[in-house]
Amino acid sequence: MSAPALTGSVPTPTTPRGTSPAGQGAGRRRPARARVLDGAGLVTLAAATLVLGAPLLWMLLASLKRPDELYALPLQWLPDALDLANYAQAARSIPLGTLFANSVGLTVVGSGLKVTLGLCCAYALVFLDVPLRRTVFVVVIAALMIPPQITIIPNYTFVASLGWLNTYQGILVPGLASAFGTFLFRQHFLTLPRSVLEAADLDGAGHWRRLWRFVVPMSLPTIAAVTLVSVVNEWNDYLWPFLVVDDARKMTLPVGLTLLQNVEGMTSWGVLLAATTVVTLPVLVVFLVLQRRLVAGLTAGAVTG
Amino acid sequence: MTAVLAPPSGAGPTTPPVPRPHPAPGAAARRRRRRALGWFTLLAGPNVALLVLFVYKPLVESFYLSTMQWNLGSPVARFVGLGNYVEWFTADSTSQVLTTTAVFTLTTVGGALVLGLGLALLLNRRLPGRGLARTVAFAPYVLSGYAVGILWLFIFDPRYGLLAAVLGWFGVASPQWYTVEPWPLVMIVVVYLWKHLGYVALIYLAGLQGVPQDLRDAAALDGATPARTLRSVVLPLLAPTTFFLLVTMMLASLQSFDVIRSMTQGGPLGSTTTLMYQIYQEGFVNGRAGYASAGATILFLLLLAVTAVQLRFVERKVHYA
Numbered sequence: 001m002s003a004p005a006l007t008g009s010v011p012t013p014t015t016p017r018g019t020s021p022a023g024q025g026a027g028r029r030r031p032a033r034a035r036v037l038d039g040a041g042l043v044t045l046a047a048a049t050l051v052l053g054a055p056l057l058w059m060l061l062a063s064l065k066r067p068d069e070l071y072a073l074p075l076q077w078l079p080d081a082l083d084l085a086n087y088a089q090a091a092r093s094i095p096l097g098t099l100f101a102n103s104v105g106l107t108v109v110g111s112g113l114k115v116t117l118g119l120c121c122a123y124a125l126v127f128l129d130v131p132l133r134r135t136v137f138v139v140v141i142a143a144l145m146i147p148p149q150i151t152i153i154p155n156y157t158f159v160a161s162l163g164w165l166n167t168y169q170g171i172l173v174p175g176l177a178s179a180f181g182t183f184l185f186r187q188h189f190l191t192l193p194r195s196v197l198e199a200a201d202l203d204g205a206g207h208w209r210r211l212w213r214f215v216v217p218m219s220l221p222t223i224a225a226v227t228l229v230s231v232v233n234e235w236n237d238y239l240w241p242f243l244v245v246d247d248a249r250k251m252t253l254p255v256g257l258t259l260l261q262n263v264e265g266m267t268s269w270g271v272l273l274a275a276t277t278v279v280t281l282p283v284l285v286v287f288l289v290l291q292r293r294l295v296a297g298l299t300a301g302a303v304t305g
Numbered sequence: 306m307t308a309v310l311a312p313p314s315g316a317g318p319t320t321p322p323v324p325r326p327h328p329a330p331g332a333a334a335r336r337r338r339r340r341a342l343g344w345f346t347l348l349a350g351p352n353v354a355l356l357v358l359f360v361y362k363p364l365v366e367s368f369y370l371s372t373m374q375w376n377l378g379s380p381v382a383r384f385v386g387l388g389n390y391v392e393w394f395t396a397d398s399t400s401q402v403l404t405t406t407a408v409f410t411l412t413t414v415g416g417a418l419v420l421g422l423g424l425a426l427l428l429n430r431r432l433p434g435r436g437l438a439r440t441v442a443f444a445p446y447v448l449s450g451y452a453v454g455i456l457w458l459f460i461f462d463p464r465y466g467l468l469a470a471v472l473g474w475f476g477v478a479s480p481q482w483y484t485v486e487p488w489p490l491v492m493i494v495v496v497y498l499w500k501h502l503g504y505v506a507l508i509y510l511a512g513l514q515g516v517p518q519d520l521r522d523a524a525a526l527d528g529a530t531p532a533r534t535l536r537s538v539v540l541p542l543l544a545p546t547t548f549f550l551l552v553t554m555m556l557a558s559l560q561s562f563d564v565i566r567s568m569t570q571g572g573p574l575g576s577t578t579t580l581m582y583q584i585y586q587e588g589f590v591n592g593r594a595g596y597a598s599a600g601a602t603i604l605f606l607l608l609l610a611v612t613a614v615q616l617r618f619v620e621r622k623v624h625y626a
Binding site for chain 2: 037038041042044045046048049052053054055056058059062070071072073074075117118120121123124125128129130133136139140143145146147148149150151152153154155156157158160173174175176177178179182207211232235236238239242243253254257258261266267269272273276279280283284286287288291294295298299
């Protein structure tokens, strides 16, 4: 994975090869124009930040407003007091606590299993020399080209035939297989020093021990990136849980939003935005705290290309 | 998706080991190979089994279902050959669905690339506050599409929305975003752009940081204006990045569902029904699983075509696309 994509840091400027007098002359000419450009750039950047950031701020503020503040003309920008009535109302209309617990549970278990499956599979693909290894690798990689949206109808029928509608396993199991994670892990494992693993082999460490005691500790940044991407995807996943679950007690938070729209009406803004805040805020916090790793994972596809 | 392109570098030899002359080591090697095979099955098996069961099997089933007249949950299915495809291609709704899909895909991809490049160029300069700008721009990308749809519906509210207020400052009356064409489609395009802009900008930023400063300095020395440098030096060097983003964003746009579902449900009068949304609608609302599977096959072929184009071009590693 490329460092620039992860950190967005400025690369150390390459040493200018031609430090000729002409170059210095150009350097002296630049500041005036550069200052104007910087000023314009700064204004544009500030405006872009404002426009891009305003919707989230507006959501947060609206979720705290009373109806008379929400439906005031001209707009009332700030609520008079921090009023949590919208959150209480949302929790009365749908079992918000249960949905939150469902989302947390499914996200933790789902991404944990997904990462484990990916790690094991990648280890096998890199460190076990068996005849069908390349075929298996192709099977895993080609799955990347089959988006889950294409297979919803047969998968729905299959899950229904297992009696898994309205169950946690029905939401979880069809999405567990890891193609992207396996691929990233494999790419990383290929860069690990073979000597360490050969030493482990000589010490009599079995594959299981080698994976967890040697390979995993040497791969923590990649694992963190893949885990965070899985967490975000599991938390936000909508289409599949929406199809599989219509029992409010088994729903995840995003699916609960649909239920809330049906119960409260499409334009009960205060209540809807309170629930929307409950859905988005946890991911936003994860993003703000672990930004580097998360961005690294989400942009990893670009770097391999 | 580019995953596929990475060279299979560094993988160990895959040729079977040379048979040894002595029987005893041969037996040991065989035992070792059997054990390796056992471990391989144990470690890779579960993941591969899940892929087969929930990705490959349903893909094949989907092709099969597309040749059947079958309603979701119905015990009877009738083989109709290519009947569903013929119906899809001759249906009145198809031209609207294809137009909507094309307009949505082209505007979201084109808009995200142009605006994302602009943002990346800004972020690439050492301006104060660019760290904050980067965080703010990328944040929407990690949020639930469904939730984002609801939050924007409120902003678009023609009476009490933030946008109506902003337009009011300029003496413009808010359009009827929810109900009057083409505004519902414009609305979901705007939301989609907002959600993906930061991603595109960050990928472009990584690309920009790979453009050697020498080249820009050289262009400046030759008297090139910043605009000229951008057009003649930076953009050609960014061509692989642009191409990658073009493909990735097209694949994402063609599959998008959450935002449409939460904002417009494909309406009004089907004006925001993309091919992806139509598959859901036919399969799960109208229960026409066979017909919807034909739609899914068509979408799959479309996605495959986009990926194939990518494989062809990126393999050549062209700088001047």
